[in-house]
Amino acid sequence: MAESVGAVVIGAGAVGLACARALARRGIETVVVEAHTAIGQETSSRNSEVIHAGLYYPAGSLKARLCVAGRQLLYRFCADYGVAHQRCGKLIVATSAAQVGELEAIRAKAEANGVTDLRQLTAAEAQALEPALYCHGALLSPSTGIIDSHGLMLALLGDAERQGASLALGSPVIEGWASRDGLTLTVGQGGDAMELAPRLVINAAGLYAPRVASRLTGYGAEHLPPVHFAKGNYYSLSGRAPFSRLIYPVPEPGGLGVHLTLDLGGQARFGPDVEWLPDQGVAADPATFDYRVDPARAERFYGEVRRYWPDLPDHALAPAYSGVRPKINGPDQPAADFSLQGPETHGIPGLLHLYGIESPGLTSCLALAELACERLGLEQGVAPAGATQ
Template identity: 60%
Template sequence: MLSSPQPEVVDAVVIGAGVIGLACARALSSAGLETLILEQHDAFGTETSTRNSEVIHAGIYYPEGSRKARLCVSGRKRLYAFCETHGVSHRRCGKLIVANSPAQEIALLKIFHHAQANGVADIRLLTRAEAAALEPQLKCAAALLSPATGIIDSHGLMLALLGDAEHCGAMLATNSPALSACVREDGKIGLNVGGAAPMKVAAKMAVNAAGLHAQKFAAAFEGFPADRIPPVHYAKGNYFSLSGRSPFSRLVYPVPEPGGLGVHFTLDLAGQGRFGPDVEWVDALSYEVDAGRCQRFYGAVRKYWPGLADGSLQPAYSGIRPKLSGPGAPDGDFVIQGHDAHGIRGLVNLFGIESPGLTSCLAIAAEVCALLGIEEACGGE
C-alpha cells in the first residue's frame, strides 16, 4: 500500500510513534478509523517515551484545574487498568517526597494540599520517624507518602498499545518523517512524507504527536497561524545508575526544583536503582551523558541518603523534555490544540507533552478523540 505513487487516502494520520502517538492511534483505530502512524525513526518510542524514569505518577504536583493535573489523575487510573488487562509489567511501589529544611517542609505542605485538590486522596504526611520506619536509610525532616505511584515497562506499554492499534487495522510506517502538510481543496489534510519511499497521504484528520518535533511539524503546515505555535525549550535530564543493592524499596523524590522534579531515586522492575534526572538546558538533541555531572548528583542524593558511597554512580542514559517554558520560568501546562484554537479542521496539535505524559497517555488520547468528535470505543482501558 505505502509504495503507491498516488496519494494514499486514510481516515486519520498520527505523526509520531511515541507513547502518546500510539495511544492516540489505538483510540482512533478502535473507533473504526483507518489510521496511519508516521514515525521518522526506524522503530517506535526511541525518544522521550523510553528516555525517562518510567514512573506512573499519582498527580501530586500540578496546579489544580491544569491539564497536567486532570489528565494525570484520570490517566493513572486508566493506565493501571490497561496494564492489568494487557499484561504490561508494572508495580505500584509507592513514593516518598522528602523535605530536609524548614523551607522544604513548607513546600511539602503546599504539595500535599495540591495533591488533595487534584483528587489524590491516599497521599499522607509523615513525620521523620514514620518515614524512617518505612525506609531506614532515608534522611529527612518530613515526607509525603504516595501509595498510588508506581513504575512501568514503557517499551512493554508501547508494544501493547501498538498491538491493539494494529489489531484494529492501524498501520505503522517507520523511517517516514512527515515533512510538510496543507489543507487540500477537498478539505482533507495532505501530507508529504519523506524517507526511503516518499509518499503523499490524504486524511480526514491528523494528530501531531511528534513530541520534541511537534513545533517543527506545525511550522511546516501551510497556512498554520505562527502565533499558535508555542516556543519549545529542550531540558535534558541525565541519569546515573547505582552499583550494588538498592537502599530503598520505594521511589524517593526531593521537593521539586525549577525545571524538574529534582534528582530522585527510582527503581526499574528488576530492582536496579538509578538517580536522575537533573536539568541541563540544551539547544540541540544529544543524548550523551557527561560523566562530570556525577559530582552534583552525589551532593544532591546525600541530602536524603547520606550512605551513598563514593564511586558508586555510573552514567546511564539521558532524555530530553519538550518544555514550553525556559530557565527560571514556571512550568507550562500541556497544550492540546483543536480546530477552535488554530482554525484548521481535523488537526490536533500536542505541544509540551513532558512528564506526566507517559502516565497521562490514555487520557490524552481520549481528549484528542473528543476534540475530533470521535467517540472512544476502547473506554477507560
C-alpha cells in the same frame, strides 16, 4: 493522487500509539507515521518510567486532570494487557525543617487534584519504612508506581493493530498542506515518499511536534508555541539500593529534583537533573541532540542525593542515559501546561497538535488520547462523518 485515509498520527511514542489505538477503537482507519525505524526512540524511552500519582500540578490544569485520570487508566491497562509494572509507592521527603511546610503545600495541591491517599509522615515514621533515609518528614504516595515503558508501547501498538491501525516506520513528514478544504501529508524518504490525504491528523511528534507543524503550508506560524528543550541526565547506582520505594526531594524549578527511582529489577538510578539546551526555536533539529552523559555532572548528584541518603558511597554513580523534554516554557518561566491545539485555534478542521508533552505524559498517555479524540469531535465508538471506515 494522495491516498485517502481516516486518520494519520505523527509519532510512535507512547502518546502517539495511545492516540492511534483510541482512533482505531472508534472504527477509524488509522496510520501511524514514525520518522525513526523503531517505536518510542525519544522521550517515551528516555525517562524515569514512573507512573505518577498527580501531586504537583496546578488544580484544574490538563497535567493534573490527565495525570490522575491517566494513572487509573494505565494501571487498568497494564493489568488487562500484561504490561510489567509495580505499584511500589514513593516518599517525597523534606531534607530540612524549612521544607516540612512545603510537604503540606504539596499535599493540599494533590488533594485539589483528586489525590486523596497521601499520608504525611514524621521523620521516624518515614525511617521505619526506609531505614537508610534521612529526612525531617515525608509524604507517602502509595499510588505511585513504575512501568516497563517499552512493554507499554508494544501493548498499545498491538491493540491498535488488532483494531486495524497500521504503522509506517522510517516515514518522516516531509511537508504538508492544511486548509479548510482538507489535509495532505507527504511522508517517507526519497523514492519511497507517499502522499496521504487524511480526514484527521494528530501531531504527536514530541520533540519534533513544532518542527512538523512548521512544515504544514497553510498553518500560520503565529500559532507555533515557544520551543525550548531541557536535557535530563541519569546515573545508575553500582550495587543494590537499600530502598523499596521511590525517593523524591521536594520539587525544584524545571523538574522534580534529583530523585531515586527503581526499575522493575530493583536497580536504582538517580535523576534527572535539568540542563537547558541552547535555544534555537523551531529550527532546532532534535536529531542533532547529544544524549551523552557527562560523568563530571555526577559530582553535583552526590551532594543532592546525600541530603536524603547520607550513606551514598563515593564513586557509586555511573553515567546511565539521558532524555530531552519538549518544553513550551523557558528556564525562567513558570512550568507550562500540556497544549492540545486544535481547529478552534488555527481554523483547520481535523488537525490537532500536541505541544509540550513532557512529564507526566507517559502516565497520561491513555487519558491524553481520549481528550485528543474529544477535541476532534469524536465520541466513543463513533467515527466522524466522511471518515474512512
